[in-house]
Amino acid sequence: xxxxxxxxxxxxxxxxxxxxxxxxxxxxxxxxxxxxxxxxxxxxxxxxxxxxxxxxxxxxxxxxxxxxxxxxxxxxxxxxxxxxxxxxxxxxxxxxxxxxxxxxxxxxxxxxxxxxxxxxxxxxxxxxxxxxxxxxxxxxxxxxxxxxxxxxxxxxxxxxxxxxxxxxxxxxxxxxxxxxxxxxxxxxxxxxxxxxxxxxxxxxxxxxxxxxxxxxxxxxxxxxxxxxxxxxxxxxxxxxxxxxxxxxxxxxxxxxxxxxxxxxxxxxxxxxxxxxx
Amino acid sequence: xxxxxxxxxxxxxxxxxxxxxxxxxxxxxxxxxxxxxxxxxxxxxxxxxxxxxxxxxxxxxxxxxxxxxxxxxxxxxxxxxxxxxxxxxxxxxxxxxxxxxxxxxxxxxxxxxxxxxxxxxxxxxxxxxxxxxxxxxxxxxxxxxxxxxxxxxxxxxxxxxxxxxxxxxxxxxxxxxxxxxxxxxxxxxxxxxxxxxxxxxxxxxxxxxxxxxxxxxxxxxxxxxxxxxxxxxxxxxxxxxxxxxxxxxxxxxxxxxxxxxxxxxxxxxxxxxxxxxxxxxxxxxxxxxxxxxxxxxxxxxxxxxxxxxxx
Numbered sequence: 001x002x003x004x005x006x007x008x009x010x011x012x013x014x015x016x017x018x019x020x021x022x023x024x025x026x027x028x029x030x031x032x033x034x035x036x037x038x039x040x041x042x043x044x045x046x047x048x049x050x051x052x053x054x055x056x057x058x059x060x061x062x063x064x065x066x067x068x069x070x071x072x073x074x075x076x077x078x079x080x081x082x083x084x085x086x087x088x089x090x091x092x093x094x095x096x097x098x099x100x101x102x103x104x105x106x107x108x109x110x111x112x113x114x115x116x117x118x119x120x121x122x123x124x125x126x127x128x129x130x131x132x133x134x135x136x137x138x139x140x141x142x143x144x145x146x147x148x149x150x151x152x153x154x155x156x157x158x159x160x161x162x163x164x165x166x167x168x169x170x171x172x173x174x175x176x177x178x179x180x181x182x183x184x185x186x187x188x189x190x191x192x193x194x195x196x197x198x199x200x201x202x203x204x205x206x207x208x209x210x211x212x213x214x215x216x217x218x219x220x221x222x223x224x225x226x227x228x229x230x231x232x233x234x235x236x237x238x239x240x241x242x243x244x245x246x247x248x249x250x251x252x253x254x255x256x257x258x259x260x261x262x263x264x265x266x267x268x269x270x271x272x273x274x275x276x277x
Numbered sequence: 278x279x280x281x282x283x284x285x286x287x288x289x290x291x292x293x294x295x296x297x298x299x300x301x302x303x304x305x306x307x308x309x310x311x312x313x314x315x316x317x318x319x320x321x322x323x324x325x326x327x328x329x330x331x332x333x334x335x336x337x338x339x340x341x342x343x344x345x346x347x348x349x350x351x352x353x354x355x356x357x358x359x360x361x362x363x364x365x366x367x368x369x370x371x372x373x374x375x376x377x378x379x380x381x382x383x384x385x386x387x388x389x390x391x392x393x394x395x396x397x398x399x400x401x402x403x404x405x406x407x408x409x410x411x412x413x414x415x416x417x418x419x420x421x422x423x424x425x426x427x428x429x430x431x432x433x434x435x436x437x438x439x440x441x442x443x444x445x446x447x448x449x450x451x452x453x454x455x456x457x458x459x460x461x462x463x464x465x466x467x468x469x470x471x472x473x474x475x476x477x478x479x480x481x482x483x484x485x486x487x488x489x490x491x492x493x494x495x496x497x498x499x500x501x502x503x504x505x506x507x508x509x510x511x512x513x514x515x516x517x518x519x520x521x522x523x524x525x526x527x528x529x530x531x532x533x534x535x536x537x538x539x540x541x542x543x544x545x546x547x548x549x550x551x552x553x554x555x556x557x558x559x560x561x562x563x564x565x566x567x568x569x570x571x572x573x574x575x576x577x578x579x580x581x582x583x584x585x586x587x588x
Contacts, residue, residue, distance in 0.1 A: 052449045075455035082446045090288035091281065099281045103454050126288065 001028040003150050003181045004049060009058035011044050018044040020205035021058070026198070028149075031172070031182045033192040035264075036202035037272055042185040043083060045202070046154050049183070050080050063150060076104055079143035083154040083185075089128040093119050093138050096127060097145050106146030113144045118167070133164030140171050150181045157191060169194060189265045199264065201271055208271040213264060220270050222262035228254040282468035286438075287475070296430055296472055297479045304415075304422035305483060353379065355492065356416060360386060415487040422480050423496065424537050427503030430473040432533070433526045435511020438465065440522030443515075462512055462581070469511075470504045502570075510573040513580030 004026035011019040019041040026032040036042045047053035048060060051067035060067055065074045088096055097110045114120045117137045122130060130138065136156060143151055153172070157165040165188075172195055176182060186192055192199050193213055200210040209216050223238040226245050230252060239245045242259050249257055286292060341358070343349050349361035353372045359382040360373040373383035442448045451461040477500055481491055511526075518525040 047449070050453055052452045070453075072455045075453060078453065080450075080453055082449060087445070088281065088285040088447075090285045095281070095284070105455075 002026065003028050003063055004032075004183065005059070005061040006045075006049070007059040009045070009048065009060060010056045011041070011048060011053070012056045017205055019048070019055075022202070022205075022207045024200055024207065024210060026181060026183060028181050029176075029179045030197040031176055031184060031195050033196035033199045034183070034185045034202060035187075035189075035192055035199055035268060036185075039204075040202040040272075041205040042202055043154060046152055046183070046185055050078065050152055076146065077149040078152070079146070079148035079150070080152040081139045081143060081154065081156050083158065087127050087135065087139065090126055092124050092126060093130070093134075093141070094123040096138060097141055100142045101145040104146035108145050108147075110145065113141050116144075117141050117171070133160050133167070136160060136164065136168060137171075140168060144171075148180065150183065151175060152183045154185050155187060156184070158187060165191070189263070189268065193264050201268060203272040209267065217262050217264065217267055220262065220267045222266050222270055224262065225260045226257065227260075228257040230254040282464055283471055286468055286472060292434075292472075295434075296476045300422055300426045300429065300476055301479050301483045303425060304418060304480060305487070362386065415484060416489045419484050419489050419491070421534075421537075422484065423477065423499055424503075425534060426473060426476045426480055427500065427507055428530055428534055428537075430476050431469055431504055431507035432511040433530050434469050434472065435465070435508045436515040436518060436522050436526040436529075437511075438469070439512050439515025440518060440520070443519065462509075462577075465512060466504070466508045469508045473500060473504055473508075505570055506573045509577035513573075513577035516580035517583050 002025045004024075006025070007023045008021050009019055009023070010017070010021055022041075022045065024032075034042050034045065044053065048055045049062055049067055051062075051070045054068060062070075063074050063077055065071060070078075088099070091099070093114060094110060097113060100106070101108065101110060111120070114123050117140065119134060119137055119141065122134060127135065127138065140153075140156065156172075157168050160168070169191065172182060172184070176195070182195075184192075184195065196213060198211065199213055199216055201208050201216070209219060211219060223240055224242040226237045226239060226242055226249070228235055228237075228249050230249065235254070237245055242261070246257055246259060287296075343352070346361075346363050346365075349358065349363060350372055352358040353361045353374060356374075359379045360371055363370045363372070371383055371386055373379040439448075442451075448461075477496070481496070484491060514525060514529070515522055
């Protein structure tokens, strides 16, 4: 079942075309990652999907409705964590979750959520005094107070330390295990590879490739790189048959053989000419 | 939801400073610096009194001519005028209160009229109300304080909060929330209005301590009218001013405050006294009020339309 359907979506800001006719679908219960360098059009796409920005043209259906005319019931099935730290600075985590619980008419236990997120000890601390990681966790907490079907996470781990990032991944994986559909935008390759069922790479407003991680790598046509030392000379071979090449090299007495298969980062570099973080 | 807004708003220490401490401090300081204001005698003269009396009196007093006797009595009561002179059934009636300046003005007028002769007319002196104090600088600047609260908390606050919400992305968050009994802008209006009331409460407390006899009817009307005008005005401008909001707010706030007329003497020839100042001084002009409500909402709607289009 498709929870998001996008067909020939365009968004223009005066002279700038931020999104140029993209089309994709997101299946229920999957983690769909939208990757791209800064200015690729990721955030604009997310904002159109959640109904905070109007599209210039194209067809968009999210949970069966046009985002520009979401009903209250559909809004209750959605949850969004924005890239900016959109939060009430002078409220405590407990009060903020209470606010969201009331707004979404959720029936979850705030205490349990705060404990699950390791924020129980900070429940009375004003949000402005929380660390970057704690604030992100609190933002993630706002989507746990109700039972959304579709969750949008716009760069949820940007500028977090590795430990905090892993904490957020754990939450995302738990949500995925519960059958939630997650639409993720990220800068981090490792994150996309770890969490995604489907990745979609955008560059300059267009989708340059899309599919399961292995499919995307295969479609890119990138070859495995085998490096070795043969007769005191460094050699580098690009091949689609690394096992065969390795065997040949071993036969010839090559040493220090290294095989590096292409990964998502190589694919990204291949399509965008830019390195991800 | 308004409670969450207000909690978030009022826990901000700098906001509290601007809402409570600053208006009271500014009002107190301004009133103290210009403490001598209000010592000039300001009689009001009925329009039917022969012009010759007016011409003679104006050389000695800061005098105005008014047609309505009731208005004269009201002005003397609330201290806008020190005393009033009315020609009634062939005799002059001098209205005054027990305020020091009023009593002195009455005595001076009596002796002046006696010396002048009056063409045989009787002088009747009538005390209308004993209020104790003369118009102090605190009373004089009270409208300025009220206006500063309305402009500062309502207008400036409206611009600043709207722009700040945009900056941190709260505007987007509000758009996706499903449970909204009231539109977000209305909640913003109400939270600013409540903050304005808190600020006015602080100002009224300081004023009362300093001996100001607050006219609550006029104050309530001004607060309501000021909120309806300036909060939507501020929100509308906040929507279009973006990251320049603080600059825009300052550029508009200070000239508006100055040109409001609150800092000008009532008898000053070029007093630009605006609607709210007139209300606070007991002079309501409903056509002006209606006009300003229309202008303010037009700016709010234009700002909202611009914002929606920009999105």
